Amino acid sequence: LCRGGLAERLCRLQNRERSAISFWRHQCLSGDRIPSDKSGVLIVKILEIFEECTIQVAICQQLEQSPATLSPEDAVINAEEPILKVLFTRETAAHLKSRPQDVIHIYPPWQKLLIQNADVPVIMNTYFSQKVLLSEHSEAREKTYGLTKMLIRKNIISLAQTFRLDDVNDKLHQESSDNQVPCAPQTHKNGDSQRRPLALSAVNDSLLEMVESQGAVGWREVQVQVVIQRVYCLPAREGYRSHTQGNKPLLSNGGMFCRLCLLVQDAYGMFSEVQLQSLSSTDGIEQYCRRWEGKSCCLAGMKILQRTTRGRALGLFSLIDIVPVKVPGQSQDSEMMTTNLPPPSFCYILTVQSGEIHVEVDEEEQISNLYQPPAVHGLKEILRIDGCNERCSFWGQVLYQRLQTKHSVPIDQREMLLFVTDSTLQNVAHGIPKVVAVSVTASCVLSMEITEALSAGSQLFFKDALWGNGRIICVERTVLLLQKPLLCSAAGADLSELTGPVRLDELDSTTQASSICALRGTVVGVNESTAFSWPTCNRCGNGKLEVCPQDRELLYCNQCSEVVTAPVLKMQLEVFLSCPSRPQSTVKVKVWHEITMFVLLTMLLFLQTYEVQSVLGKEVGLLSCYVHSITSHPNCVALEEIVLL
Amino acid sequence: MDSCTLPGVAEELLREIRKAFQETSQAEMFSCRLKFIFGPSAVPALDLVDQRSVTRLRSPSGRILYQVLGSSGKLYTCYSSCHFCTCPAFGFSVLQKSESLLCKHILAVYLSQAMGACQELAVSEEQLTNILLAEEEDEG
Numbered sequence: 198l199c200r201g202g203l204a205e206r207l208c209r210l211q212n213r214e215r216s217a218i219s220f221w222r223h224q225c226l227s228g229d230r231i232p233s234d235k236s237g238v239l240i241v242k243i244l245e246i247f248e249e250c251t252i253q254v255a256i257c258q259q260l261e262q263s264p265a266t267l268s269p270e271d272a273v274i275n276a277e278e279p280i281l282k283v284l285f286t287r288e289t290a291a292h293l294k295s296r297p298q299d300v301i302h303i304y305p306p307w308q309k310l311l312i313q314n315a316d317v318p319v320i321m322n323t324y325f326s327q328k329v330l331l332s333e334h335s336e337a338r339e340k341t342y343g344l345t346k347m348l349i350r351k352n353i354i355s356l357a358q359t360f361r362l363d364d365v366n367d368k369l370h371q372e373s374s375d376n377q378v379p380c381a382p383q384t385h386k387n388g389d390s391q392r393r394p395l396a397l398s399a400v401n402d403s404l405l406e407m408v409e410s411q412g413a414v415g416w417r418e419v420q421v422q423v424v425i426q427r428v429y430c431l432p433a434r435e436g437y438r439s440h441t442q443g444n445k446p447l448l449s450n451g452g453m454f455c456r457l458c459l460l461v462q463d464a465y466g467m468f469s470e471v472q473l474q475s476l477s478s479t480d481g482i483e484q485y486c487r488r489w490e491g492k493s494c495c496l497a498g499m500k501i502l503q504r505t506t507r508g509r510a511l512g513l514f515s516l517i518d519i520v521p522v523k524v525p526g527q528s529q530d531s532e533m534m535t536t537n538l539p540p541p542s543f544c545y546i547l548t549v550q551s552g553e554i555h556v557e558v559d560e561e562e563q564i565s566n567l568y569q570p571p572a573v574h575g576l577k578e579i580l581r582i583d584g585c586n587e588r589c590s591f592w593g594q595v596l597y598q599r600l601q602t603k604h605s606v607p608i609d610q611r612e613m614l615l616f617v618t619d620s621t622l623q624n625v626a627h628g629i630p631k632v633v634a635v636s637v638t639a640s641c642v643l644s645m646e647i648t649e650a651l652s653a654g655s656q657l658f659f660k661d662a663l664w665g666n667g668r669i670i671c672v673e674r675t676v677l678l679l680q681k682p683l684l685c686s687a688a689g690a691d692l693s694e695l696t697g698p699v700r701l702d703e704l705d706s707t708t709q710a711s712s713i714c715a716l717r718g719t720v721v722g723v724n725e726s727t728a729f730s731w732p733t734c735n736r737c738g739n740g741k742l743e744v745c746p747q748d749r750e751l752l753y754c755n756q757c758s759e760v761v762t763a764p765v766l767k768m769q770l771e772v773f774l775s776c777p778s779r780p781q782s783t784v785k786v787k788v789w790h791e792i793t794m795f796v797l798l799t800m801l802l803f804l805q806t807y808e809v810q811s812v813l814g815k816e817v818g819l820l821s822c823y824v825h826s827i828t829s830h831p832n833c834v835a836l837e838e839i840v841l842l
Numbered sequence: 843m844d845s846c847t848l849p850g851v852a853e854e855l856l857r858e859i860r861k862a863f864q865e866t867s868q869a870e871m872f873s874c875r876l877k878f879i880f881g882p883s884a885v886p887a888l889d890l891v892d893q894r895s896v897t898r899l900r901s902p903s904g905r906i907l908y909q910v911l912g913s914s915g916k917l918y919t920c921y922s923s924c925h926f927c928t929c930p931a932f933g934f935s936v937l938q939k940s941e942s943l944l945c946k947h948i949l950a951v952y953l954s955q956a957m958g959a960c961q962e963l964a965v966s967e968e969q970l971t972n973i974l975l976a977e978e979e980d981e982g
C-alpha cells in the first residue's frame with residue numbers, strides 16, 4: 198500500500214473498527230444488556246427486509262422511545278412515525294437474524310445519508326446493532342424462528358445504471374451539510390459528545406475516527422483525548438503582514454510573531470500538530486513546555502488544515518520519529534508494547550476553528566506513559582550519531598555568537614551561528630573538536646529571554662535540534678530553554694557544569710572556515726593600509742563622535758547628549774602571524790583594541806612610533822579567534838579576534 | 843419500495859466525495875462509509891487511486907474508455923456507459939454471484955473521477971476500437 202495514502206488510512210481505521218465490532222458482538226452474545234436510553238441510539242422497528250448484493254436493506258419505522266413502554270400487540274404502523282431504510286452488512290445481519298416486527302437498537306457511530314430526489318433517509322455503518330426482545334413471548338418466538346430459515350428477496354442490480362457524479366443543480370454548502378449528518382438523530386438535539394457504549398471513557402480517543410466522522414467542516418462538540426508530546430512555536434508567516442506598521446515590521450519582543458503549537462498523539466499512535474493561537478512573543482514558551490508536555494488533554498473545536506505526509510514534512514516527521522511505535526497491549530490495564538510496526542507516514546495538521554479554542558490540559562494529572570521525553574546526550578555522543586535528520590537534545594554552554602551579516606536579508610530571517618561546548622567535549626584530549634557550531638535558522642523561534650541569554654553566554658538547553666551532515670541545526674520545532682526540563686532521560690550523559698576555563702582547539706591543518714579556534718604565533722607583518730583608530734564615548738561606546746561646535750578640541754556624543762571628556766580609543770589592525778601549529782599558511786588576524794592587554798600595548802606602541810618594526814617579532818599568545826575563511830591558493834587563513842562569552 | 847436502494851446510496855456517497863474534494867481537496871471523511879457500502883473493494887480501490895492507476899482514454903468522436911493498471915501489472919478495461927470491467931473478479935462477484943455492486947477497478951474509476959486523479963490520454967478511433975476488440979479476443 199502507498200505510504201501515507203488513503204488506502205493505508207482506511208486500513209488503520211478498519212483494524213480498529215474490527216476489534217471494536219467483535220468486542221461488541223461478544224458483549225451482545227454474553228447477554229449484557231446495554232441500556233438504550235443513552236443519547237445517539239436509534240430505535241427502529243423492521244417492516245420489510247430485502248437484500249442487495251451483500252447488504253441487507255431493512256425498511257423500518259423509527260420509534261421515538263423504547264418500545265418497552267408500548268404494548269407488545271401494538272403492531273399498527275403509526276403513520277406519524279418516520280420511515281427509514283437501514284442498511285446492514287452481511288455479518289451484522291447474520292448476527293441480528295432480524296425479521297419483520299423486530300425492534301433493533303442501533304448504537305453510534307451510525308451515519309445517515311440523504312439521497313437527492315428520494316424521500317427516505319438511509320442509515321449506514323450500523324455495526325453496533327442489537328435486537329431487543331420485548332417479552333417472554335418474543336424470546337420463545339425467537340428460538341423457534343432461529344430454527345427456520347427466512348427467505349429474503351434479493352434485488353438484482355442492473356449494470357446499466359451508472360453513477361453520475363456531477364450535479365446539474367449544484368447547490369454548494371447547503372446540500373453537503375444536509376447530507377453529511379453525523380450520528381445524532383434528529384429527535385435528539387442535544388450537543389452531547391457521542392458516546393460509544395464500548396468506550397471506557399466518554400471522550401473519543403482516536404484522532405483518525407474523529408476526522409473521519411465529522412468531515413472537513415470541523416467538529417464542534419466532539420472531543421478527542423490526546424497526549425501532548427511537545428510544545429513549540431512556529432513562525433507565523435500569515436499573520437505577519439497584519440502586524441506591520443507601514444513598511445517596517447513590528448519587531449517587538451525580540452522578533453517574529455508565532456503560533457503556539459502542540460504535537461499530540463492519540464492512543465493508537467496517530468499524531469497531529471495542533472496550531473493554537475498566535476503569540477506576539479515567545480516568552481512563556483518555557484512555561485507551556487513545563488506545564489503541558491507529557492500531559493493528557495482534550496481537544497475540541499478544531500478543524501483540519503492539512504493532511505501531510507512524511508515526504509512533504511520531513512521536519513515534522515523527524516520529531517514524530519522520536520516516539521517509538523507502541524501499541525496497546527492485549528489486556529485491560531496493559532503496558533504499551535513496542536512493536537516492529539512502521540512509524541506513521543501521514544498526520545493531520547489541525548487548527549483552531551474561528552476563534553474558539555478548546556484545549557483542556559489536565560495539568561494536575563500524571564504524566565502519560567505515552568510521553569517520550571527528550572533524550573539528552575552529551576555533545577560528544579551527538580557528534581558520533583550516524584544518521585541524518587535526527588532530532589537530538591543537549592545542554593551546552595554558549596561560547597560565542599555570530600549573526601549573519603548580509604544586509605539584504607531582513608532581520609527576522611537572519612541566521613545565527615552559535616559555538617557551544619560541554620564537559621563531554623572539553624574533557625577529552627584528542628580526536629574530537631572541543632567546540633561545536635550550532636546554526637540557528639530564522640524558523641527557530643527564540644524568545645527575548647533566550648536572545649538575551651545568548652548574548653550573555655549562558656548554558657542553554659537545546660531541545661529537539663536537528664543533527665545531520667555533521668552539523669547541528671536549530672530549526673522549526675526546536676526549542677531553546679534556560680532550564681533543563683524536569684523530565685528528560687539523561688541516558689548517562691555527563692551534564693555536569695564545566696570546571697575550569699574553556700579551551701578551544703588550536704588552529705591547525707584541520708581547522709575549517711566558520712569555526713572558532715585558539716591561536717598563538719609571532720607577528721611577522723602588519724597590514725598598514727587597514728590600520729586605523731577612532732575615539733569612542735566612554736559612557737555609551739558610541740563610535741560616531743562629533744566635534745564640539747563650541748570648542749573644536751572637544752568631542753561630543755549625540756547619544757548621551759554630552760561632551761566626551763575621556764574618549765576611549767579604539768583601534769583596528771590586521772596582523773600577519775606565523776603560527777607553529779599551521780606553519781604553511783599565512784595567518785591574518787584582525788585584532789581589536791581593548792580586548793587583550795598585550796594587543797593594547799602593542800598597538801599603542803605601533804601607533805606612537807608608526808614603526809612596524811616595533812611589533813614585528815612580538816609573540817601573540819592564545820587569542821580566541823573566529824575563522825573567516827581558509828583558502829588554499831594562496832594558503833591563507835583569515836581570522837578575527839573574538840571575546841568568548 | 844421496489845426499486846433498488848444500493849445504487850442510489852453508492853452514487854450519493856461518490857457525489858459527496860467529489861464535492862468535498864472540490865471544496866477542500868480532501869476526501870478524508872468518507873472512508874468508513876466507502877468501506878461499509880463497498881466492503882472488501884474499498885481498500886484496494888483507494889490504493890489504486892493512491893497509485894494513480896486509472897487512465898481515461900478519449901477518442902476524437904467523444905467515446906470514453908477507462909483503463910486501470912491492476913496490482914498484478916495487468917491492464918483492465920472499464921466501460922463508461924455501463925458497469926463493466928474485464929477483470930475476473932467482476933465476472934465472478936458482480937455477474938455471477940451478485941455479491942458486489944462494483945469491482946475494485948470500477949470503484950477506482952469513480953473515485954479517481956471524484957478526486958481528479960484520472961490520467962488523461964487522447965487516442966485515435968482506431969486505437970480505441972483495437973482496445974475494445976482486443977478484450978473480446980482474450981475472452982474468445
